[in-house]
Amino acid sequence: MLDLIWLVLLLGGILAGALTGKIELVTGTLFSGANEGVKVCLDLIGLMTLWLGMLEIAKQAGLITLIARWMRPLTRVLFPGVPPEHPALGAIIMNISANILGLGNAATPFGLKAMEELQKINPDPGKASDAMCTFLALNTSCLTLIPATIIGVRVAAGSSNPTEVVAPTIIATGFSMVIVVLIDIFWRTLLRPWYRRFKKC
Amino acid sequence: MLDVVLAKISIWAIPVLFCVFLVLGWARRVPVYETFIQGAAEGFQIAVRIIPYLVAMFVAIKVFRVSGAMDMLARLCAPVLSILGAPPEVLPLALMRPLSGSSALGIATELIKTYGPDSFLGRLASVMQGTTDTTFFVLTVYFGSVGIKKYRHALALGLIADLTGLLLSIFLCNLIFK
Numbered sequence: 001m002l003d004l005i006w007l008v009l010l011l012g013g014i015l016a017g018a019l020t021g022k023i024e025l026v027t028g029t030l031f032s033g034a035n036e037g038v039k040v041c042l043d044l045i046g047l048m049t050l051w052l053g054m055l056e057i058a059k060q061a062g063l064i065t066l067i068a069r070w071m072r073p074l075t076r077v078l079f080p081g082v083p084p085e086h087p088a089l090g091a092i093i094m095n096i097s098a099n100i101l102g103l104g105n106a107a108t109p110f111g112l113k114a115m116e117e118l119q120k121i122n123p124d125p126g127k128a129s130d131a132m133c134t135f136l137a138l139n140t141s142c143l144t145l146i147p148a149t150i151i152g153v154r155v156a157a158g159s160s161n162p163t164e165v166v167a168p169t170i171i172a173t174g175f176s177m178v179i180v181v182l183i184d185i186f187w188r189t190l191l192r193p194w195y196r197r198f199k200k201c
Numbered sequence: 202m203l204d205v206v207l208a209k210i211s212i213w214a215i216p217v218l219f220c221v222f223l224v225l226g227w228a229r230r231v232p233v234y235e236t237f238i239q240g241a242a243e244g245f246q247i248a249v250r251i252i253p254y255l256v257a258m259f260v261a262i263k264v265f266r267v268s269g270a271m272d273m274l275a276r277l278c279a280p281v282l283s284i285l286g287a288p289p290e291v292l293p294l295a296l297m298r299p300l301s302g303s304s305a306l307g308i309a310t311e312l313i314k315t316y317g318p319d320s321f322l323g324r325l326a327s328v329m330q331g332t333t334d335t336t337f338f339v340l341t342v343y344f345g346s347v348g349i350k351k352y353r354h355a356l357a358l359g360l361i362a363d364l365t366g367l368l369l370s371i372f373l374c375n376l377i378f379k
Contacts, residue, residue: 001356009261017268026268033263037256041248049244054222056240057233061226101214111339112247112346119347126351128344133355136343140334141362146210147331153310154327159318168377169331172369176332180362187354 044108051109055091064090078138078181079131081121088117092135099139102146111139134184141180144173247346254345258337262300271296287371288322294329299363302335325374332366334359 017026058064068075068089075082075089082088091114098107114135122129128136147169154162226233265271275296279289290312298305309330316322336359340352 009265012270013264013268016270020269029267033260037259044248049241053237053241057226058222060231061229128353136355137358140336140359154318157318165327168373172332176365
């Protein structure tokens with residue numbers, strides 16, 4: 001799936017560039033895109049280092065386990081494959097909370113920590129585990145209370161009511177989070193077992 | 202009122218969180234400085250590990266956009282969108298949103314400036330930007346950090362989330378702002 005998307009983006013882009021006479025631009029973009037990818041990673045270094053240090057303190061103090069224990073009723077349904085009180089669950093909850101509050105630069109380090117912990121209990125390290133898929137579904141569909149960036153853009157553009165978009169954003173993200181979680185559970189518990197049996201026949 | 206409270210939360214959350222971590226660690230007799238260094242040491246490796254994944258993604262996405270392939274795709278999809286009640290101008294935003302956060306924000310900002318933040322288009326662009334996520338970026342970074350190349354159903358779930366968010370923002374904006 002990812003192979004196909006990547007191929008379509010690259011080949012489609014180069015082909016379109018050839019057709020529209022922008023091939024020179026495409027050549028330049030190939031290299032500037034590569035640089036940009038590295039730059040994003042470099043920007044992450046400081047952030048990751050700071051947050052992972054702080055997180056280690058929280059972990060040693062027992063806070064991560066405590067949070068995991070509080071959210072047990074929810075995580076039992078969402079992550080049946082992860083043992084209770086596993087540090088991954090604490091990191092997942094902190095990542096989702098940061099996302100909900102619009103704290104983007106805190107969310108990424110929590111999320112990467114969660115992935116690292118989930119990878120430790122992944123039976124097949126080359127492939128995403130069910131828990132990882134559920135976590136990323138939660139992460140990308142996440143409820144947003146404060147769309148801070150776009151409110152800033154609206155203020156800058158001179159809106160008479162910059163926060164009027166908050167209510168529809170909360171409703172839409174809340175709904176899509178619930179829908180995606182339900183689809184994930186439906187796939188894991190009903191559809192996939194049925195599909196596998198069908199394939200065996 | 203609500204938005205003032207929310208804005209305060211986003212300013213205060215991180216300093217407060219740091220205090221909670223530090224005080225709790227100190228109370229539990231964790232050697233805080235040593236522990237910080239020990240945890241922080243991983244930061245560099247994790248960030249560097251993501252580089253190949255991000256370069257692959259960024260190159261493909263940027264080429265697709267700069268070459269004009271994105272605009273061609275947008276023109277193909279436009280009729281579908283107008284049936285749903287969205288002006289065709291927002292289509293590049295809808296297509297770009299899961300691929301690249303900064304490009305999508307650029308498109309949204311341009312739409313808001315061109316048509317005005319309080320126009321239907323400006324509001325729709327704002328809600329769309331807030332509702333959907335940069336699914337490809339998130340998957341690339343998160344899976345890349347642990348070296349996973351097979352995403353299984355994570356990609357489908359992420360794209361379903363974006364599609365649901367997109368359709369809901371069109372529906373809600375038509376309901377509230379029209």
